[in-house]
Structure formats: structure tokens, C-alpha cells
Amino acid sequence: MGLQAPAVTVEVHLANGLPSLALVGLADVEVKEARERVRCAIVNSGLEFPTNKRITVNLAPADLPKDSGRFDLPIALGILAASGQIDAARLHGWEFAGELSLSGELRPVRGALATSLALPWGQTPARLVLPLDSAAEAACAPQAEVYGAAHLLDVVAQLLPPGATPHDRASAGWQRMPPPPRQAPRALLDLAEVKGQVQAKRALEIAAAGSHAVLLVGPPGSGKSMLAHRFAGLLPPMTEQEAVESAAIASLCGRFQATQWGQRRTAHPHHTASAVALVGGGSPPKPGEISLAHHGTLFLDEFPEFSRSALEALREPLETGCITIARATHSAEFPARFQLIAAMNPCPCGFWGSAQRSCRCTPDQVARYQGKLSGPLLDRIDLHVEVHSLPAEQLLASAEGERSQAVQARVAQARARALQRQGCSNQLLQGDALEQHLQLEDSAAALVRKAADRLGWSARATHRALRVARTIADLAGSPHIASAHVAEAMQYRRTLVPASP
Incomplete structure (x- = not known):
């Protein structure tokens, strides 16, 4: 259910009557198909399926929709416990999830890490049993006690009654999963590879230091995509909590890779992506690209070519850092604290x-093209940057620029100053906290008032310009916002259309 993993209790009752297997508890089609998978898996594993009993399987709570094949393993264990083939008392304190093949092999399930994070490791210790691939993923959760199994018989061997002999077909697939080794960060694309574009690089440094959104505007081939793909290398390393949150969302979508643990993702959906693909949706709700970019970067190339509904759906998560997908039967909330890098x-x-x-475009065509981006959406993008094409002689003669590692060090220092001062990034400053931590000099305050009146800034645009100025001051190591900081911030709130073609 979103990032939540509510507990489901599998109850099995055997009674005399016509042989049957009834599955109740608001189960979806793939869960109901577990009847045949479980029957074949038990028989083909050399165990006894009670064919002369009326079997009732209840998935509680009854009003919670259940989907996927994750209930195959607990259903099979419940039938074996009810028929006395395993010790039901030994099931206490264990949690099971896994899809069964017809031969009894265990197949991976989606959302293993989210399931592991939902267990109360610190209070009543719980032991989680999953297929081997899923267990390696779930072991990333802090303090997790996760066991992996390759076959149904591997699990049964741990739950036999006292004195029973393990089945001779049990394999060595049972193991406790250690926390995965932390991989060395992979080499990211370096900002030094981009020749020239000093103003655009400066804007990206400010955006990384204050978690601001950026819009890059320039002709084809000017380097907008190169800059955007190198932005992740400017961000400071992830904290352990950020890494867990990011990995949990990737786990829900089946995109988890242990080699990418702790690395900030850059999601770059094609401009034909729908609003549902971008922000999430479906029934049950699934996370979209903005959630996959949580604590990372969302790069939207050809920004105006996205559908209007998809772009307008970004307005709320850009402000709140989360997205709520509401449906008739239930709703789910996904985190979406991403940094938007748009190019057009x-x-x-x-x-x-x-x-x-x-x-060769007429002024009407230009206005219509740029009119695809609404004013409220542009208001929520802090930095508007013009990226100009470099002449060939300047491009070939340019020396290598500053490396991403040097810029990242300045970004980390600026973020540390903001966290020490206010406990959050500058982009998150709101209301009284914004007034308290700005520390505007008198000349800077007068310049802001004059700019807002002359340029027609909204209250949101004014506050966003002040947050950018606060970030520029942090990069300069200044406790106060001076006029020079405000003047630089003003350069990033200019209109899209130039004064003349």
C-alpha cells in the first residue's frame, strides 16, 4: 500500500467435507491462482497435500486488498502446519513472503525492502524469510534479521517437529543474509567536460547547494543535456536514511540494484510520458518518476513537449516534496523530494x-511555444538560466573547466551551514523560519522591494528569489545577505522571451 506494508495474517483451517481449497480475504486474481501453485509445489516437493479435506485459507484483515504472488509461501506453510507436517508453534516470530513455482522453487517478490522496513525490528524482534534475491534486497534495512531460501523444502526443514528428519531433497539454499557491502561510488560524469558555460555551471552549483529547481533555456547543441547529466556529481553523498528511502521506492518498482546503493539517481523520462508515469498512479497506486528521483534529480528534456497535464501535476510535489495518489477505495502517499532540472x-x-x-519562427509561434509552460509552474522553478552556443574556435580552444569534485566540496560546505543554522535546506524555508534566517542587510532588502515592484514578482517568486540569495550567501560564507547576493539571484528570475530576436 504505497510505501506502507501492513501485516497480513494467513489462517488455514482443515475440515471434513468435499475436497476443495477456498481462498477468502479480498484476494486479487494472482492471489487466487495461488491455489494451483501451492498444490503443485507441495506435491512436487515430496510433501503431502491433504486432498481429502475441505481447506479454507483466510487472508486477514478481510477489507485489505491483496495482490501479487507473495502469499504463496505462507499459504503453503499454513497448509503444512494445519496437516501436522511442520510444527505450528515454531512459526511464532517469523514473517514469510515468496512466490512458489510448480516445483517448489522460490521466486522473488516486489517491495522486499519496503516490507523489511515495516517490521518492528527494535521492539519485538521479527525474522523475515524471503526468496534469496529478495532477501539480499531486504537485508539493506538497518538492524534487519533476514533469511533467504531457494526452495520450499529449505523453509520446511527449519520448522519440522522435534525429532523429525529433514527431507532428503532439502538443499543448502537456507542462509542468513548479511548486510550488503557498501559499494564504492561509481564514477559520475564530470562537469569539467563541459567547455565554457560559466554562468550555467554557477547556476547548477547554486541549485545543488540550496536544493533549487533549474530551467535551462538555449538552442540545440549548446550543452543543456550535458550539464543536466553531470548535476548529480555536484550533490553531496547520501546519508544512510536517504539511501534507505531511495532504495525502498526502487524496490517497489522492481528497479532496486545493490550496486547503486547510496547513489543519487537521475530520472530522465521521455517527453511522451503520461502524467501517471510521471507522478504515479494506477490501482493499487504505484510510484512515478518523481518518486524514483527522491533525493536525486529529475531531468525533463524538451520541457514544453510534455503534456500539459503532466507538467501541471508537478506543481504540488515541487512545493511539498510528496505526492498523494487518491483512488476510490484507498490512497497512497509517496515521497518526492527531487531536484528538477528542465531543459528547453x-x-x-x-x-x-x-x-x-x-x-525562422514568428513572434506568435514563439509565444505559443513558451506559453505551454504555465506561470504557476515557472514560478516554482527558482533558477532560469540561458545557455548560449559557443563558437567553434572558442569551443576548441577552451581549457578544461573545474572538476565536479571541487564544486561538490563547496556545495557540501554551503549545505552544512544551512543545516547548522536552520536544520533544512534553503529551498524548504517557509513562513517565520524564512524571515528569521534570511538576515537581510538594509540595502539588500531595499533592492528586493524595488525588483519585486518593477518586475511584477508574485509573493512566491519573491520568496524564492530570497531563498536563492540565501544560498548564494552560504556559498560565499556570509552570515548576512548582501546586495550583491540579491543582485545575482535576480539574474535567475528573468523572462524566457528575449527582448529581440
Whole structure:
């Protein structure tokens, strides 16, 4: 249910009557199909299936929808316990999940890490049994006691009554899963590979230091995508809590990879992605790309080409850092604290305002193209940056720029100052906290008032410009916001359309 994993109790009752297997408890189609999978898995494992009994399996609570094949293993164990083939008392304190093949092999299940995080490890110790691949994923949870099994018989061998002999077909697939070794961070693309573009690199450094959203505007081939793909290398390393949250969402979508543990993701969906694919949805609700980019980067290339509904759906998560998917029967909330990096051309042909090539678009076409982005959405993007094309001679003669590692060090220092001062990034400052921690000099406050009046800023735009100025001051190591910091922040709130073609 979203990132939540409510407990489900599997109850099995054997009674005299016509032989049957009834499955109740608001089970979906794939859960009801467990009847045949469980029957074949028990028989093919050399165990006894009670064919002369009326079997009732209840999945409690009854009003909670159940889906997927994760209930195969507990249903099989419940039948074996009810028929006396394993010791029912030894099931206490264990949690089971796993899909069974017809031969009794265990197959991975989705959301293993989210399941592991939901167990009360610190209070009543619980031991979680999963298929081997899923167990390796679930072992990433702090303080988790996770066991992996390759076959149904591996689990049965741990639950036999006292004095019973394990089945001779039991394999050595049972093992306790150790916490996965922390992989060395993989080499990310380096910012030094981008020639020139000093202003755009400075904007990305400010965005990384204050968790601000960025819109890159420029002609084709100017380097917008190169800059965006190198942004993740400017962000400081993930904390353990951030790594767990990010991995749990990837686990729900089946995209978890142990080699990417603790690495900030860059999600870059194609512009044909629907609103549901972008923010999440479905029944039951599944996370979208913005949640997969939690504590990472969401790169939207060809920004105006996304559907209007998909872009407008970004407005709320950009403010709140989460998304609530509401459906008639239930709703789910997913975290979505991502940094938006958007890129677009200034016009349909891409060369409006370019010094290298003339634009063939009419002013109406330019206005219509840029009008695909609503004012409220642009208001929520802190930094608007023009990325100009470099002439060939300047591109070939440019020396290698500053490396990402050096920029990351300054970003980490600026974030540390913000956390020490206010306990959150500058982008999250709201209300009284914003007023308290800005520490505006008198000249800077006067400049902000003058800019807001002359440029027609909304209250949101004014506050966002002040947050950017606070980040610039942190990068400079200044406790107060000076006029120079405000003036630089103002440069990133300019209109999209240039004054002349």
C-alpha cells in the first residue's frame, strides 16, 4: 500500500467435507491462482497435500486488498502446519513472503525492502524469510534479521517437529543474509567536460547547494543535456536514511540494484510520458518518476513537449516534496523530494536569440511555444538560466573547466551551514523560519522591494528569489545577505522571451 506494508495474517483451517481449497480475504486474481501453485509445489516437493479435506485459507484483515504472488509461501506453510507436517508453534516470530513455482522453487517478490522496513525490528524482534534475491534486497534495512531460501523444502526443514528428519531433497539454499557491502561510488560524469558555460555551471552549483529547481533555456547543441547529466556529481553523498528511502521506492518498482546503493539517481523520462508515469498512479497506486528521483534529480528534456497535464501535476510535489495518489477505495502517499532540472529550446526551431543562426519562427509561434509552460509552474522553478552556443574556435580552444569534485566540496560546505543554522535546506524555508534566517542587510532588502515592484514578482517568486540569495550567501560564507547576493539571484528570475530576436 504505497510505501506502507501492513501485516497480513494467513489462517488455514482443515475440515471434513468435499475436497476443495477456498481462498477468502479480498484476494486479487494472482492471489487466487495461488491455489494451483501451492498444490503443485507441495506435491512436487515430496510433501503431502491433504486432498481429502475441505481447506479454507483466510487472508486477514478481510477489507485489505491483496495482490501479487507473495502469499504463496505462507499459504503453503499454513497448509503444512494445519496437516501436522511442520510444527505450528515454531512459526511464532517469523514473517514469510515468496512466490512458489510448480516445483517448489522460490521466486522473488516486489517491495522486499519496503516490507523489511515495516517490521518492528527494535521492539519485538521479527525474522523475515524471503526468496534469496529478495532477501539480499531486504537485508539493506538497518538492524534487519533476514533469511533467504531457494526452495520450499529449505523453509520446511527449519520448522519440522522435534525429532523429525529433514527431507532428503532439502538443499543448502537456507542462509542468513548479511548486510550488503557498501559499494564504492561509481564514477559520475564530470562537469569539467563541459567547455565554457560559466554562468550555467554557477547556476547548477547554486541549485545543488540550496536544493533549487533549474530551467535551462538555449538552442540545440549548446550543452543543456550535458550539464543536466553531470548535476548529480555536484550533490553531496547520501546519508544512510536517504539511501534507505531511495532504495525502498526502487524496490517497489522492481528497479532496486545493490550496486547503486547510496547513489543519487537521475530520472530522465521521455517527453511522451503520461502524467501517471510521471507522478504515479494506477490501482493499487504505484510510484512515478518523481518518486524514483527522491533525493536525486529529475531531468525533463524538451520541457514544453510534455503534456500539459503532466507538467501541471508537478506543481504540488515541487512545493511539498510528496505526492498523494487518491483512488476510490484507498490512497497512497509517496515521497518526492527531487531536484528538477528542465531543459528547453526558446522556440520551435530552437534558434530564437541565437548569434549563430537566424530564427525562422514568428513572434506568435514563439509565444505559443513558451506559453505551454504555465506561470504557476515557472514560478516554482527558482533558477532560469540561458545557455548560449559557443563558437567553434572558442569551443576548441577552451581549457578544461573545474572538476565536479571541487564544486561538490563547496556545495557540501554551503549545505552544512544551512543545516547548522536552520536544520533544512534553503529551498524548504517557509513562513517565520524564512524571515528569521534570511538576515537581510538594509540595502539588500531595499533592492528586493524595488525588483519585486518593477518586475511584477508574485509573493512566491519573491520568496524564492530570497531563498536563492540565501544560498548564494552560504556559498560565499556570509552570515548576512548582501546586495550583491540579491543582485545575482535576480539574474535567475528573468523572462524566457528575449527582448529581440
